[in-house]
Amino acid sequence: MNMKRFFPLVIAATAAFSTVPSFLHTTFLQSARAAENTVSDQLSGEQLYKRNCEVCHSMRPPAKAAPPIVRLASRYRMLHGNKEDAVNAMVSFMKTPDASKSVLMPHVIERFGLMPAMSLPDEELENVAGWLWDQYDPTYEKQRGYYR
Numbered sequence: 001m002n003m004k005r006f007f008p009l010v011i012a013a014t015a016a017f018s019t020v021p022s023f024l025h026t027t028f029l030q031s032a033r034a035a036e037n038t039v040s041d042q043l044s045g046e047q048l049y050k051r052n053c054e055v056c057h058s059m060r061p062p063a064k065a066a067p068p069i070v071r072l073a074s075r076y077r078m079l080h081g082n083k084e085d086a087v088n089a090m091v092s093f094m095k096t097p098d099a100s101k102s103v104l105m106p107h108v109i110e111r112f113g114l115m116p117a118m119s120l121p122d123e124e125l126e127n128v129a130g131w132l133w134d135q136y137d138p139t140y141e142k143q144r145g146y147y148r
């Protein structure tokens, strides 16, 4: 074989093989980092609930120190026609809880006391409120003994 023609081929092949893996490596690292950021920057509604709400709100009866989440979801479904309105109402309530804004019956607030204000970023409040709306479970709609 003519070495003068073969040589550029070797260069090209070497270049190709050395750049492809490093290119893949960089892309892989970048996407791994992007995934990591998504996880740490944006917690899911359920993660937010576990961190900030679960201490008082159980998912289902029996209640801890507040009405269970399924009960709240039912009340918001009953009193707000759509998710967007319900989320706005929840966010407003969580920032500045006030009995006049409550979707609950007065005796519930008498029993548990008013919820303390949540100092979370708006985005997280909206996220956890949307998650709460989605927890609606018709099984609990008419069930008695929510607060036991």
Ligand code: HEC
Binding pocket: 048, 049, 052, 053, 054, 055, 056, 057, 065, 066, 067, 072, 090, 093, 094, 097, 101, 102, 103, 104, 108, 109, 112, 113, 114, 115, 116, 118, 128, 129, 132
């Ligand atoms: C320290 C206990 C406590 C924590 C923590 C807590 N809550 Fe509450 N929450 C309550 C109590 C008590 C009530 C019932 C009285 C009331 O409505 O203020 C309540 C009521 C609510 C209501 C109904 C509001 C209404 O009256 O219309 C929503 C919605 C709610 N909580 C969501 C949350 C979410 C979401 C979190 C977490 C980000 C959370 N809560 C954290 C105690 C708590």
